[in-house]
Amino acid sequence: MSLEREPAGKLTGQDAGRRVLLRGWVGRRRDLGELIFLTLRDRSGVVQVLFDKVRSGADAVLAAAEARTEDVVEIEGEVAPRGAAQVNREIPTGEIEVVASRLEFLARSETPPFLPEDRTNATEELRLQYRYIDLRRPTMLRNFELRDEIAFRIRKTLHERSFLEVETPMLTKSTPEGARDYLVPSRVHPGSFYALPQSPQLFKQILMVSGFERYFQIARCFRDEDLRADRQPEFTQIDVEMSFVSENDVFAVVEAVLIAAFGVAGIEGSSPFPRLTYADAMERYGTDRPDLRYEMPLVDLSDVARGTGFVPFEKALEGGGVVRGLRVPGGGPLSRKKLDEWTELARTHGASGLVWAKRSAGETSSPAKKALGEAALEGILSAAAVADGDLLLAVADRAAAASAALAALRAAAARETGALDASKHAFCWVTDFPLFGRDEKTGTWFPMNHPFTSPRDEDLPLLESDPGRVRARAYDVVLDGQELGSGSIRIHRADVQERVFRALGISETEGRERFGFLLDALRFGAPPHGGMALGLDRICMLAAGASSLRDVIAFPKTTSGTCLMTGSPSTVADSQLRELAIAPVRPPES
Ligand code: ASP
Numbered sequence: 001m002s003l004e005r006e007p008a009g010k011l012t013g014q015d016a017g018r019r020v021l022l023r024g025w026v027g028r029r030r031d032l033g034e035l036i037f038l039t040l041r042d043r044s045g046v047v048q049v050l051f052d053k054v055r056s057g058a059d060a061v062l063a064a065a066e067a068r069t070e071d072v073v074e075i076e077g078e079v080a081p082r083g084a085a086q087v088n089r090e091i092p093t094g095e096i097e098v099v100a101s102r103l104e105f106l107a108r109s110e111t112p113p114f115l116p117e118d119r120t121n122a123t124e125e126l127r128l129q130y131r132y133i134d135l136r137r138p139t140m141l142r143n144f145e146l147r148d149e150i151a152f153r154i155r156k157t158l159h160e161r162s163f164l165e166v167e168t169p170m171l172t173k174s175t176p177e178g179a180r181d182y183l184v185p186s187r188v189h190p191g192s193f194y195a196l197p198q199s200p201q202l203f204k205q206i207l208m209v210s211g212f213e214r215y216f217q218i219a220r221c222f223r224d225e226d227l228r229a230d231r232q233p234e235f236t237q238i239d240v241e242m243s244f245v246s247e248n249d250v251f252a253v254v255e256a257v258l259i260a261a262f263g264v265a266g267i268e269g270s271s272p273f274p275r276l277t278y279a280d281a282m283e284r285y286g287t288d289r290p291d292l293r294y295e296m297p298l299v300d301l302s303d304v305a306r307g308t309g310f311v312p313f314e315k316a317l318e319g320g321g322v323v324r325g326l327r328v329p330g331g332g333p334l335s336r337k338k339l340d341e342w343t344e345l346a347r348t349h350g351a352s353g354l355v356w357a358k359r360s361a362g363e364t365s366s367p368a369k370k371a372l373g374e375a376a377l378e379g380i381l382s383a384a385a386v387a388d389g390d391l392l393l394a395v396a397d398r399a400a401a402a403s404a405a406l407a408a409l410r411a412a413a414a415r416e417t418g419a420l421d422a423s424k425h426a427f428c429w430v431t432d433f434p435l436f437g438r439d440e441k442t443g444t445w446f447p448m449n450h451p452f453t454s455p456r457d458e459d460l461p462l463l464e465s466d467p468g469r470v471r472a473r474a475y476d477v478v479l480d481g482q483e484l485g486s487g488s489i490r491i492h493r494a495d496v497q498e499r500v501f502r503a504l505g506i507s508e509t510e511g512r513e514r515f516g517f518l519l520d521a522l523r524f525g526a527p528p529h530g531g532m533a534l535g536l537d538r539i540c541m542l543a544a545g546a547s548s549l550r551d552v553i554a555f556p557k558t559t560s561g562t563c564l565m566t567g568s569p570s571t572v573a574d575s576q577l578r579e580l581a582i583a584p585v586r587p588p589e590s
Contacts, residue, residue, distance in 0.1 A: 003076065009045015013095040015079040020098060022047070023106065025136070026071045027115075029064075036064040040075060040098075043141065048088070048097040049075055055099050063103040070109035070116075070133070076102040124550070128564040131555060143552050146264060147540045151218060153260040154238055154536075161253060163214040163240070168203035170220070175202055175514055178450060179223035182233075190581035196222035196234075199533055201450060202518050204241035205490055208529040209521045213243045218536060227559045232537065232549055234557075240487070241531030247475060247489060250530050251275075251429060254477060257534070258427065258484065265543035273427040273477070281430050286324070286407035288433070291481030292426035294419040298406050301325045301394060304383040308376040310368065312353065316396035323396040326406050327384045328413040331391030332360045338416065342409055346395055351405035355394040359386055411481060427479050432456070435472040436503065444505055449474050451500055452518070453488040454530075460496070467503050473530070484539060487532025494522040 003021035011020065024042030036051040050056075051064040056077075067073060077100035088094030113129075114122035116136035127134040134140060155165070174181045174195035181195035197203075199221045207215045219239045227233065238257065242250060255271040262269060274292065281290050284297045305313040305323035313323050328334075339356050346354040357366035357377060369377055386392045393409050395402040414420040435455050436445040445467050447453065455463060459470040473489035491497045497519060501511040512519065540552040550556040557563050574584045 007044030008040050008042045008047040008098075009093060011047055011079055011093050011096055011098070013081060016081045016096060018079050020077060020079055022049075022075045022077075022098065024073070025109075026067045026069055026073055027117075029067055029069065031065060034061075036061060037097075038064065038067055040073070041136075045093065045138075046091055047093040049077065049100050050080075050097050051100050051103070056101055060100055060102055063105075064100070067103065067105075068109060068111070070112050071105055072107040072109070074102075074104045074106055075100050125558075125564060128550070128556070128558065131565045135554065140551065143540070143544045143546060144554065146544050147536075147552055149264045150261045150540055150543060151536065153264060154218070154257055157257050157260045158214075158216045158240070158253075161214070161256070163216040164212055166207060166212065166215050166217060168197070168200040168217065168219065170196060172197050172203075173517075178447070179225050182222045182224050185580040185582060187580050198223050199237060200239050201452060202515070204239060204531060205452060205518065205526075205529065206521050208241055208243045209524065209526045211243075211527075213527075215239075215241045215531075219533075227557075227561055230538075230549055231559075232553060232556055233561050235549075235553075236536040237533040238485075238536050238539075239531070239533045241529060243527040243529045245489075245528070245530055247431065247473065247530070250487060250489075250532055251475075254485070254487075254532055254534065255427075258477065258479075258539075261539055262425075262479075262543055265545075267425050267543060269425065269427045269479075273429055275429040275431055277432040278430055278434065279432065282403055285410065286403035286405075287481075288430050288476065289478045289481055289483045290407075290428065290430075291411060291414070291420075292428050292478075293421060293424045293480055294414045296326065296328070296410050296414060296419060298403075298410070299325050299327065299384045301380055301383055304376075304379045305394075305396065308372055308380075310372045310376065312355065312396045316398075316402075319398070321396065321398045322402050323394060324402045324406055325380070325384050325392055325394040326410055326413065327386050328391040328393060328417060329387075329419070330389055330417050331413060332358045332389045334391060334416065342393065342412060345408055345412060346405040349405040349408045350401035351395045351397045352401075353395075354405070354409075355396070357381060357386070357392045357394075359388050359390055362388065425480055427477065429475055429477055431475045432471045433474040433476070434468065435459075435470040435474075435500075436467050438468060445503060447500075447504060448472065449486060449488055451504055451506070452490050452497070454491045454496070455500070463499050463503050475532070477532070477534070479542060482538065482542065483535075485532055485534030487530065489528070489530035492522060492526040492528050494519050497522060 003019060005023050006020050008022045008024055022040055024040045027039035027041050027046060029038040034053055038049050039046045040049050051061045053061055077098040079096050080099050082095060082097055112133050113126055114120055116133050118137055118139045171184060171194040179198055184194040186192045186194060200217060200219050204215050217239045219237050220234055221237050222234050255273055259269050278288055281288050286298050301323045302317060306317055316323060343354040355368050357364060359381060364377060366377060381392055384392050395405045433448050435448060437448050438445055454473045456471045456473055462470045476486040477484050491500060537549045537553055541549050544552055546552055555563060577584050
């Protein structure tokens with residue numbers, strides 16, 4: 001009877017005595033002359049294979065002597081228990097080995113640039129260049145198994161709730177949502193361009209106008225931005241839209257999706273997630289993505305700081321800024337070196353400096369003690385409820401810089417003092433974002449999310465008179481200080497949409513030119529609707545405990561937007577450009 005191929009990584013002591021046929025890659029090989037060991041790896045795992053003259057026969061030993069790392073082989077043999085001393089507890093198949101009787105090469109491999117093992121010294125560049133080898137590393141495979149399971153559970157959760165999965169175009173109209181578009185020239189319409197979608201935003205809204213009521217898509221999105229370490233030019237969103245809903249309905253669905261997704265990795269959440277407004281989040285934690293695994297709120301010290309005569313405080317307050325602080329419980333013993341590091345950290349977040357003070361054994365110490373005076377320092381410490389053994393960090397600056405610096409310090413302090421228990425997880429919603437932000441240089445308003453977000457009804461009258469105070473029906477969902485996604489209840493009335501465009505300085509002609517199809521659709525019976533998009537790559541990264549998005553994207557780009565494996569982006573033949581009516585551009589000589 002001919003043997004069927006079996007998964008190598010699933011063999012156990014129970015299989016002892018069975019003949020098996022395995023196919024896979026050669027891992028490490030140990031050649032002891034008479035005796036050759038090699039590990040065989042396939043998707044299921046690894047198993048040790050043994051060749052010896054007596055049991056395997058001379059031909060098999062000869063073939064095994066030729067085997068090299070990453071050759072693809074077929075092996076036939078018998079499963080044998082290992083002696084007690086030889087059992088390898090580090091691999092699931094460690095109780096047995098396969099005594100081979102035959103080895104056949106299915107493909108040979110050149111010496112790989114690095115071994116596909118979890119512990120590797122290979123640089124990330126090399127890993128990305130030889131991505132096919134990198135993806136052979138067991139952790140990478142596990143990440144993609146996890147990603148597959150997460151995507152499956154998300155689909156199931158949404159399908160069970162009557163969501164329709166609908167694909168929207170990749171070649172679409174340029175309707176910028178805050179980032180730069182990737183453009184695709186049209187050959188048939190010389191001089192015209194498609195854009196790759198920054199998100200399916202307008203299509204999903206139009207599907208609501210079409211009466212689909214519940215839409216989702218695991219959608220690829222493209223944004224031509226200067227990349228930061230944790231960004232990719234193309235990424236995947238779980239895109240959701242619903243009709244006849246309010247925020248609560250969207251939250252309930254998204255919470256179910258996130259609980260199902262993170263459940264795959266044993267990260268639990270319970271519905272409903274806590275909610276806080278943007279204003280509260282900024283005041284209490286200095287950020288719109290607070291990490292609620294620990295408390296450590298910021299305190300406003302402006303009132304007690306006023307009139308102290310301490311120059312940094314007075315200067316900030318006179319300039320319309322604030323003095324804000326953070327009590328670090330148990331932070332008293334932190335070293336001077338750590339505090340110098342944190343002063344730098346505050347600076348990298350835009351603050352001009354950091355003032356600190358400690359209380360220990362009834363004594364107060366602070367580099368600012370002299371300049372502030374004992375009484376003023378005491379006043380500040382008690383306003384911040386600083387107890388013996390605690391540390392106070394204070395920043396005097398513009399509100400935005402003080403918040404950003406203290407938010408970063410809060411995270412660093414939680415890590416340093418053990419207030420952060422990394423085994424815990426905390427989801428939350430941040431709601432009521434401002435509708436608009438203001439470009440400080442030009443003074444113009446821009447949408448905080450995108451221009452299709454609905455203002456709160458009661459703030460509508462402020463659209464023209466005081467745009468900065470209009471609150472949006474917009475929300476973000478956050479896990480452990482990381483934004484997982486954002487969304488909003490949308491504008492479903494053409495007149496309100498036109499007013500928002502106007503507030504954004506988009507003229508009627510421009511509004512029609514860019515978004516005419518949306519405005520038209522809103523005139524033909526648009527139901528109230530809202531939704532959200534979640535970043536699938538980030539969700540998978542957090543679930544996998546990976547430190548980079550590149551570890552959960554099969555073929556990612558580098559931070560400069562290149563694919564080291566395929567060499568994209570690349571130049572193209574002049575003839576291709578001519579077909580597109582584009583004049584050849586020579587890249588600058590480097
Ligand atoms: N389209 C939005 C984004 O990509 C999300 C949403 O509002 O649903 O950020």
